[in-house]
């Protein structure tokens with residue numbers, strides 16, 4: 001497993017995505033890998049924004065604190081990490097970013113609308129169906 005050096009972790013602010021974050025932090029620590037936290041603000045929920053802000057404070061505004069708990073897990077374990085905040089279709093953006101040299105994607109099985117009785121949400125399902133790299137799907141807490 002030594003070739004797994006870069007993990008891409010999808011965070012939507014849900015408990016399930018934080019469970020995925022905790023798993024990714026443990027895994028990255030053991031592998032000596034780095035983690036990129038990605039939050040995609042969907043176009044529906046951000047009417048009025050026309051372009052991705054390029055400055056960090058703008059990313060913080062868009063992400064709205066969602067990335068704070070997973071950042072803490074990574075800091076506690078001394079795992080190197082960075083953050084990406086983009087707008088668009090979450091699965092499409094995650095798949096496009098994953099092409100930039102990542103070794104695996106980590107997502108929760110479900111996200112914020114976890115009420116429906118399906119194993120996976122539409123974002124995790126679309127990622128599993130279309131990813132060229134392995135996807136680790138972490139079940140609901």
Ligand SMILES: Nc1ncnc2c1ncn2[C@@H]1O[C@H](COP(=O)(O)OP(=O)(O)OP(=O)(O)O)[C@@H](O)[C@H]1O
Pocket residue numbers: 009010011012014016017020038039040041042090106107108109110111112113114115120121122123124125
């Ligand atoms: N906007 C997003 N940005 C980053 N990662 C996301 C985003 N949305 C979902 N994810 C990732 O995908 C996982 C599954 O979420 P998904 O949205 O597929 O399920 P859901 O919200 O329960 O269902 P749906 O959105 O289809 O109604 C999350 O735990 C998270 O890891």
Ligand SMILES: [Mg+2]
Pocket residue numbers: 012111112113121123
């Ligand atoms: Mg969702």
